[in-house]
Amino acid sequence: MASNISSAVVSEHHAEGSVFDKTSGLRVIDLSNFEERKQEIAQQLVSSAKDVGFFFITGHGISQSDIDKTFEYSKLFFNLPVSVKEKHPFDLDTFAGWRGLKELSEVTGTRLWEQFVAPIDRPGNPIAGTKYPEDNLIPGFKKHVEEFQRKSQAVAGLLLRGLAIGLGQSEDFFLGGLDFDADDVATLLGFNYYPPTEGHWKAGDAFRLHGHADYNLITLLYRREGETGLELLPGKDAVADPRVKNQDIRGAWRGVPDNTASWVPAPPLKGTITVNIADILTRWTDGELRSTYHRVRSPDQATGEPLGERRSLAHFVAPNRSFVVKSIKGTYPPITAGELIASEGHAYGSKFNDPEWQRIAYSTEGFTAATATRGPARHALSQNPSNVFRVFVGSEDLFPEEAPRIAVA
Ligand SMILES: O=C(O)CCC(=O)C(=O)O
Numbered sequence: 001m002a003s004n005i006s007s008a009v010v011s012e013h014h015a016e017g018s019v020f021d022k023t024s025g026l027r028v029i030d031l032s033n034f035e036e037r038k039q040e041i042a043q044q045l046v047s048s049a050k051d052v053g054f055f056f057i058t059g060h061g062i063s064q065s066d067i068d069k070t071f072e073y074s075k076l077f078f079n080l081p082v083s084v085k086e087k088h089p090f091d092l093d094t095f096a097g098w099r100g101l102k103e104l105s106e107v108t109g110t111r112l113w114e115q116f117v118a119p120i121d122r123p124g125n126p127i128a129g130t131k132y133p134e135d136n137l138i139p140g141f142k143k144h145v146e147e148f149q150r151k152s153q154a155v156a157g158l159l160l161r162g163l164a165i166g167l168g169q170s171e172d173f174f175l176g177g178l179d180f181d182a183d184d185v186a187t188l189l190g191f192n193y194y195p196p197t198e199g200h201w202k203a204g205d206a207f208r209l210h211g212h213a214d215y216n217l218i219t220l221l222y223r224r225e226g227e228t229g230l231e232l233l234p235g236k237d238a239v240a241d242p243r244v245k246n247q248d249i250r251g252a253w254r255g256v257p258d259n260t261a262s263w264v265p266a267p268p269l270k271g272t273i274t275v276n277i278a279d280i281l282t283r284w285t286d287g288e289l290r291s292t293y294h295r296v297r298s299p300d301q302a303t304g305e306p307l308g309e310r311r312s313l314a315h316f317v318a319p320n321r322s323f324v325v326k327s328i329k330g331t332y333p334p335i336t337a338g339e340l341i342a343s344e345g346h347a348y349g350s351k352f353n354d355p356e357w358q359r360i361a362y363s364t365e366g367f368t369a370a371t372a373t374r375g376p377a378r379h380a381l382s383q384n385p386s387n388v389f390r391v392f393v394g395s396e397d398l399f400p401e402e403a404p405r406i407a408v409a
């Protein structure tokens with residue numbers, strides 16, 4: 001049984017020792033004493049990975065002070081002036097770098113999210129030396145990112161060993177591409193910053209992060225207590241999405257319409273890391289393990305959610321770029337992890353000037369009463385039914401240093 005979980009949030013202890021979070025229904029998997037318990041852990045991991053593709057882990061050994069320190073670096077980075085951050089722009093080939101509110105608003109339709117995806121800065125990396133601010137601006141930042149990722153990657157190693165065991169493969173089956181010291185290491189630490197919404201929205205009817213599935217192998221998502229908003233769409237994943245061709249699960253920067261019904265809230269659970277299966281693992285396992293769509297909804301004042309800033313850390317664990325991903329049953333053609341990652345980056349890049357894609361991904365199709373009944377959105381939507389997201393870009397005062405590029409009808 002998980003020891004460091006508050007009994008107030010975890011309800012059911014099932015006969016076989018499984019623990020589930022009451023709010024989200026997600027399984028809480030205790031990784032402690034992995035070597036002795038790996039068969040049991042393996043069964044729990046595979047069950048969750050096949051079912052929702054999301055779960056919480058405890059007994060992971062990452063200290064709260066390491067996590068807190070990484071969140072402190074997040075503050076230091078995002079507090080830098082835009083003129084500094086934009087010197088390290090998002091790179092389409094490696095998925096690393098900074099994406100600001102203005103850029104993301106054009107691609108995703110939301111103006112409530114800023115991201116810095118931090119690489120491991122090895123000399124052989126094509127973007128070596130280009131993605132970090134000068135060390136005197138944030139002393140020790142790059143070094144800390146590497147140390148933190150090394151620890152987090154060790155936890156990912158346990159998860160991948162467990163998943164391999166549970167699938168009847170050799171224990172190191174998924175570890176082949178995870179050489180952290182190689183020059184083509186591709187694992188990244190995503191820093192997400194969602195600005196405060198207080199005074200701008202009265203209800204939880206805008207999205208901080210659009211619905212998406214992660215492009216990488218497996219994600220360890222670090223969140224802060226009380227920072228709600230993450231929602232999942234069980235059953236809607238990379239394989240189930242008809243817009244993703246069955247023979248081609250690769251990054252496509254797919255947006256799932258945010259109006260789709262049945263999003264399940266998954267608030268953070270004290271002492272745990274949230275883990276999700278991502279596209280490369282789905283591809284590798286012929287769709288057996290699910291890369292599930294998820295998003296971050298803006299807080300709803302009516303239900304007392306905090307309206308202040310929100311931050312998260314997404315450790316996007318990925319095989320090294322030269323590693324060839326071959327699906328177990330041969331459903332998908334072999335491809336290098338580097339190509340998969342770059343195709344996701346380029347798909348994102350191609351959205352800049354593609355209004356038709358934005359229309360399909362984020363706006364009206366299937367738009368239902370679920371959103372239409374919520375406060376300001378309803379009114380604004382009635383003014384401009386063509387795109388629900390555009391109605392929120394009127395709040396330029398949120399980001400005074402950025403001029404609005406999208407006209408509000
Ligand atoms: O901020 C969150 O809770 C989710 C972040 C996420 O899904 C991502 O960075 O891919």
Ligand SMILES: [Fe+2]
Nearest residue numbers: 212213214294
């Ligand atoms: Fe994600």
